[in-house]
Amino acid sequence: MVEDRTTLNRQLAQMLKGGVIMDVTTPEQARIAEAAGACAVMALERIPADIRAAGGVSRMSDPKMIKGIQEAVTIPVMAKCRIGHFAEAQILEAIEIDYIDESEVLSPADDIYHIDKRKFRVPFVCGAKDLGEALRRINEGATMIRTKGEPGTGDIIQAVRHMRLMQSEIRRLVSLNDDELYEAAKQLRVPFDLVQYVHENGKLPVVNFAAGGVATPADAALMMQLGAEGVFVGSGIFKSGNPEKRAQAIVKAVTNYDNPAVLAELSEDLGEAMVGINESEIELLMAERGK
Amino acid sequence: MKIAILALQGAFAEHEQMLRQLGVETILIREHWEDASGLIIPGGESTAMMRIMKDEGLFEPLRQAILDGLPVLGTCAGLIMLDRNHLDVMDIKARRNAYGRQLGSFNTEEEFKGIGKVPMTFIRAPYIEEAGPEVEILARVDGKAVAARQGNMLVTAFHPELTDDTRIHKLFLSIVASANTAR
Numbered sequence: 001m002v003e004d005r006t007t008l009n010r011q012l013a014q015m016l017k018g019g020v021i022m023d024v025t026t027p028e029q030a031r032i033a034e035a036a037g038a039c040a041v042m043a044l045e046r047i048p049a050d051i052r053a054a055g056g057v058s059r060m061s062d063p064k065m066i067k068g069i070q071e072a073v074t075i076p077v078m079a080k081c082r083i084g085h086f087a088e089a090q091i092l093e094a095i096e097i098d099y100i101d102e103s104e105v106l107s108p109a110d111d112i113y114h115i116d117k118r119k120f121r122v123p124f125v126c127g128a129k130d131l132g133e134a135l136r137r138i139n140e141g142a143t144m145i146r147t148k149g150e151p152g153t154g155d156i157i158q159a160v161r162h163m164r165l166m167q168s169e170i171r172r173l174v175s176l177n178d179d180e181l182y183e184a185a186k187q188l189r190v191p192f193d194l195v196q197y198v199h200e201n202g203k204l205p206v207v208n209f210a211a212g213g214v215a216t217p218a219d220a221a222l223m224m225q226l227g228a229e230g231v232f233v234g235s236g237i238f239k240s241g242n243p244e245k246r247a248q249a250i251v252k253a254v255t256n257y258d259n260p261a262v263l264a265e266l267s268e269d270l271g272e273a274m275v276g277i278n279e280s281e282i283e284l285l286m287a288e289r290g291k
Numbered sequence: 292m293k294i295a296i297l298a299l300q301g302a303f304a305e306h307e308q309m310l311r312q313l314g315v316e317t318i319l320i321r322e323h324w325e326d327a328s329g330l331i332i333p334g335g336e337s338t339a340m341m342r343i344m345k346d347e348g349l350f351e352p353l354r355q356a357i358l359d360g361l362p363v364l365g366t367c368a369g370l371i372m373l374d375r376n377h378l379d380v381m382d383i384k385a386r387r388n389a390y391g392r393q394l395g396s397f398n399t400e401e402e403f404k405g406i407g408k409v410p411m412t413f414i415r416a417p418y419i420e421e422a423g424p425e426v427e428i429l430a431r432v433d434g435k436a437v438a439a440r441q442g443n444m445l446v447t448a449f450h451p452e453l454t455d456d457t458r459i460h461k462l463f464l465s466i467v468a469s470a471n472t473a474r
Contacts, residue, residue, distance in 0.1 A: 075338055
């Protein structure tokens with residue numbers, strides 16, 4: 001039987017649905033995340049809020065640090081490489097990472113080309129802020145998509161904007177006549193077969209998570225109701241007053257996203273949320289990296 | 292016949308789709324599942340599912356229902372959930388991440404007892420490393436047990452819901468049908 005990595009990699013993402021993927025910087029945090037019910041962790045040296053605060057060039061994490069986290073937990077471990085930095089991706093593949101995030105949170109290594117992800121056996125997740133970006137990343141071999149949102153801000157507005165835009169563009173494609181799809185493919189700058197898939201199925205051919213700015217159980221529920229299939233939480237957990245409790249609450253919020261009574265209960269007494277920065281107060285829009 | 296699918300985390304929608312294709316009514320459970328005649332525990336992350344199951348107060352009621360004979364199909368993480376170290380309803384011990392990380396995920400085709408060759412998709416899959424005398428092993432890959440049955444409990448380390456092959460779901464539905472006639 002021919003090995004079909006793309007399908008296997010898309011299927012791993014399917015197993016993560018309805019789950020929360022948490023940014024962690026140490027094995028202890030990874031264990032807290034796993035115990036709280038995270039379906040995967042993202043291993044990185046600095047969470048986005050600190051990357052934002054530190055400034056400078058932000059790169060792939062030390063493989064040793066990532067390995068420490070791989071040893072600490074049994075759930076899938078993801079790690080980030082810079083946009084276009086295929087050598088960093090090769091290194092992450094060499095340490096058998098479960099998913100690579102080609103991420104705008106790090107400083108881009110290439111301002112034109114993304115990684116040719118089809119060349120890899122490990123799966124990739126990529127950020128997108130509209131349908132065109134999502135389908136271009138899928139065409140390059142991404143097997144999971146997440147909204148870009150605005151990482152490290154604790155401000156949900158961009159993730160909402162990206163998810164709403166993607167969903168409305170999907171609905172538009174569904175409503176088109178067959179003969180209008182060619183022009184749609186041209187406008188979106190993506191191959192026809194992907195446009196046709198969305199037209200026929202009313203969804204992306206891969207799992208679509210929300211990311212960037214999720215700080216509270218209510219934020220997670222909001223994104224799920226807007227059509228996310230799961231949630232990434234970066235700075236929101238370990239930048240807050242009581243990470244353990246908040247992590248558990250966000251996991252439960254994703255399971256019970258349509259049950260306000262449960263959401264009310266688990267939003268109580270979470271301690272301080274991450275401070276957060278409003279979109280209008282920041283100088284660097286990470287979401288503008290890599291289109 | 293109504294089948295409940297444990298919908299806490301993971302690939303529950305895929306099982307739902309498969310059962311719809313077979314013309315079976317489904318309910319996604321977090322709460323009202325008492326009138327279901329069978330249960331599916333899908334793939335996903337077993338640590339996450341276990342945690343949520345306990346938090347939602349589903350652990351004991353589901354465990355009791357299965358012990359009382361509610362037919363159950365567990366796929367991948369679902370197999371792990373039914374083993375001695377989790378719900379402890381089936382006399383098996385699962386080895387988690389038995390094939391390593393995602394690079395170890397694979398497709399194959401193997402003989403499944405009573406069905407024939409079936410396509411099998413293994414995603415960071417477990418296998419059954421120990422099984423008690425009441426457990427019938429239904430399929431092996433490279434000598435490792437990857438599917439088994441004990442009474443009304445059916446488990447696969449692979450994901451029948453991710454293929455077009457409906458035979459394993461049909462086998463489960465036949466277990467459900469005969470269990471309900473017996474009751």
